[in-house]
Amino acid sequence: MKIAVGSKNPVKIKAVEYTLQEARIQGSFMSIDAPSNVSEMPFSDEETMQGAINRAEYCLKHMEADVAIGLEGGVMETPFGLFLCNWGALAENGKTTLLAGGARIKLPDEIAVNLRAGEELGPLMDIYSRRENVRSKEGAIGIFTNGMVNRDELFIHIMKLLIGQKGDWFK
Numbered sequence: 001m002k003i004a005v006g007s008k009n010p011v012k013i014k015a016v017e018y019t020l021q022e023a024r025i026q027g028s029f030m031s032i033d034a035p036s037n038v039s040e041m042p043f044s045d046e047e048t049m050q051g052a053i054n055r056a057e058y059c060l061k062h063m064e065a066d067v068a069i070g071l072e073g074g075v076m077e078t079p080f081g082l083f084l085c086n087w088g089a090l091a092e093n094g095k096t097t098l099l100a101g102g103a104r105i106k107l108p109d110e111i112a113v114n115l116r117a118g119e120e121l122g123p124l125m126d127i128y129s130r131r132e133n134v135r136s137k138e139g140a141i142g143i144f145t146n147g148m149v150n151r152d153e154l155f156i157h158i159m160k161l162l163i164g165q166k167g168d169w170f171k
């Protein structure tokens with residue numbers, strides 16, 4: 001089985017590989033910087049889901065993969081503030097694309113203000129945390145939970161929710 005991931009972000013690639021190994025699903029891995037075809041900073045659940053679906057479907061088209069995974073991060077407005085959201089899609093030719101969402105956490109107002117003004121979370125997190133490339137390491141969720149939940153764990157959970165829905169893999 002050929003498995004493609006629609007990102008070159010190591011935190012996403014590692015989460016996919018780790019979860020498939022944990023589930024004892026054998027295959028070869030490929031990755032490609034698949035376009036999300038949504039905003040650089042998705043601003044709703046729907047837009048973030050669409051980004052994950054678009055990445056997975058791009059992989060299926062361009063990578064000759066049997067299974068394609070798209071993972072996308074974004075933010076969403078709620079009556080209680082702006083929240084981080086993450087979504088995953090698992091696509092296979094001729095089958096309905098599977099979807100699953102990850103844990104959410106409220107972003108501090110000082111970050112939310114800048115996001116609403118059109119800035120992107122990746123660079124904002126580096127400035128806020130005085131670290132480099134947070135999006136490829138612990139992620140915003142890692143910073144705001146003091147490392148209790150890092151971005152890899154978030155994507156591993158999404159991956160478990162996705163492959164857990166693939167009944168035929170567990171027979």
Ligand SMILES: O=P(O)(O)OP(=O)(O)OP(=O)(O)OC[C@H]1O[C@@H](n2cnc3c(O)ncnc32)[C@H](O)[C@@H]1O
Pocket residue numbers: 006007008009012040041042071072073074120121122123125134135136138139140141151
């Ligand atoms: O290389 P890709 O796969 O694009 O991975 P990415 O880190 O850019 O992540 P996304 O495109 O999925 O996320 C959309 C935007 O939100 C930012 N973002 C999302 N989750 C984040 C997190 O946990 N920490 C920092 N930035 C995050 C990210 O930098 C992008 O600007």
Ligand SMILES: [Mg+2]
Pocket residue numbers: none
């Ligand atoms: Mg990106």
